[in-house]
Amino acid sequence: MADVDQQKAISVGEEFDVTAIRLNDNGDGVAICNGMTVFIPFLLVGEDARIRITSVEKRFARGQVVERRTASLDRQDAPCPVFGECGGCQVQHMLYEAQTIWKEGRIRRIAERLGLDADAVVRPIIGSHTPFRYRNQVQMPVRYNADEKRVEMGFFAAETHAMAVTDSCHLISETMQSTLVRACRFLTSIGPAAADVHHIVLRESATHAEQMIVFCTANGDDEFARTLARFHAPSVKTVAITVQPRPTGPIWGRTVNVQKGDGYLMERMGGRRFRVSPRSFLQVQTGMADRMYQVVLQQAQVSSEDVVIDAYCGIGTLTLLLASHARRVVGVEEIAQAIEDARENAELNRIENAEFHGARVEEWLPKWIESGGQPDVIVFDPPRKGIDRAALDAAIAAHIPRIVYVSCNPATLQRDLAILLDAGYRVKEMQPFDMFPQTEHVECVVATHYVGVTT
Known part of the structure; x- marks a missing residue:
């Protein structure tokens, strides 16, 4: 009632x-x-x-x-002209220090809801040195404006496909912004056929002066692909296309076809070199990712006799950093291109104690443990949906001594930690990171260890 x-x-x-x-x-x-x-x-x-x-x-x-009617002392003028219309940023109107305090508070509340002493386990948030111009990747919607006979770019409004038209984004470098403007002019020169291109994906190496561009198009015709391959910008080393007929669905088609260049970027993290292909996962802020991985290494406490699983390993960045400390490291990732990159990266860095498996973590991990595999440490770095329950249950049943959780979603972090706590794990440390300034997102690295179930 x-x-x-x-x-x-x-x-x-x-x-x-x-x-x-x-x-x-x-x-x-x-x-x-x-x-x-x-x-x-x-x-x-x-x-x-x-x-x-x-x-x-x-x-x-x-x-x-x-x-x-009143203004908080934490308020600032958002530099982006379409902030509030574009759905990409949620808190540009908030001073950066206030953003980090708010995000740390969210992690502290998770600890408290789980019955933990937040003062004891939650470390001060590690903020970004670059609250703007930090992204190494952008997925930019584009459309052909038939009335003005030109291609426009922008971002979708929150929870819609209405485009906030803009030729700038304050989260990417000025070099990336220049390349996107140049790409739209190039598409405009093609004429109405450019209407088939619905997204541009642009990646940039933070440590090498190079970019990679992917045109996402509904037109898979070879001649159109050759037309797109003519695009040129000073920093662009690779031009690729992916065919996806539905402009409002997933932007990636089944394959990515390299039209020009090597088909990858080179990046450096933790003193190692990494190859990054168009669809391979890499944290969007390279410098912060490097700092976060160092915390993972500290929390994992890996010794030279340990076997380590890196679940959801992407291109093997963390896997290969762990390999320097462990006897053996196994990376698991379902995206085939990422696994190919990971294996190439192991060879590139002359690392012989790392192996990679292209599989779903929730399918591979239970089978591996059932066959006799017994890791000393598991690092879970899942997508926003969190750790798949089958994978989590397998790790719990095996009483893995140490589990390190790299979370990008506080809601699923709380859910999964509750399961681990009930199963006899204890949280040693929660370290928040602001990987995505100006947005609602917050990352957190959590160290847990198995102590057994008490009755």
């Missing part, structure tokens, strides 16, 4: 005077209207505003600012 009464308490279109009492995990201001929680984008803690209700759910509502 209380829920029904709450729903009647406010309705879409109503306006309220509110004060934001905190931020939610998306960076929205949180206020209370007639007893109901309301989420308001771009409103900071302590700010007073007139808001309008835009949607009402069972337990919460959403609103938008009609008039902001």
Whole structure:
């Protein structure tokens, strides 16, 4: 009955005077209207505003600012002209120090919800030296404007495919920005046929002066591919295409066809060289990734007799760093191109105690353990969905002494840590990282060790 009464308490279109009492995990201001929680984008803690209700759910509502009447000391002017329209950044309006405090607080709350002493286990967040211009990769939507006979680029608004048109992004280097502008001019010169190109993927090496561009197109015709191969920019060493007919679905087709160049970039991390192919995973901020991997090495406490599993290993960056300390390291990754890169990277760095398996972690790990494999350490670095339950259960059943979790999603981190704690693991340390300044995202490296289940 209380829920029904709450729903009647406010309705879409109503306006309220509110004060934001905190931020939610998306960076929205949180206020209370007639007893109901309301989420308001771009409103900071302590700010007073007139808001309008835009949607009402069972337990919460959403609103938008009609008039902001006070300004927090944490507020700044966002440098991006389409901030608030583009869905890429959520907190450009917040001073960077305040962003890191908010993100560290989210990790501390996870620790507290799990019954941990946050002061004892959560370390101060490691922030970025470069809160802007830090990304080494961008996926840029493009479209052909038939009225103006030109190709436009921009980013999708949050949870839509409406494009916020812009020729700049403050999260990528000026060199990358210049290449994207040049690419749009090139596509414009092609004419209406350029309408088949729906995304441009651009990657840049942080340690080598080179870029790699991929045109994502609905047109798989060989002649069109040869046309795209004519694109030239000073830093671009590789031009590739991938064919994906649906412009609003996944941007990658089944294959990536290199039209010009070597088909990869070279990157350097932890004193080692790495080959990076178009679809291979690499952390978007190279310098921060290097710092994060050093923390993983410290937390894993790998000795020269240890066998280590690097689950979700990508191109083997962390695997090969672990190999310097372990007797044997095994990397597991389902993306075939990444595994090819990982094996090439092992040869490139003359590392002989690392091996790589192209497989789903949740399928490979249980079978490997059942066949007699017994690692001393597992490093899990999963995507946002977290560790697959089959993989987590296999590690738990084997009583792996040390598990290090590299998380990019606080929600799934909390879920998976709860499972580990119930199974007899204890959290030793939680180290937050701000890999994605100006956004809601926060990474965290967590060291756990097995102590057994107490009754």
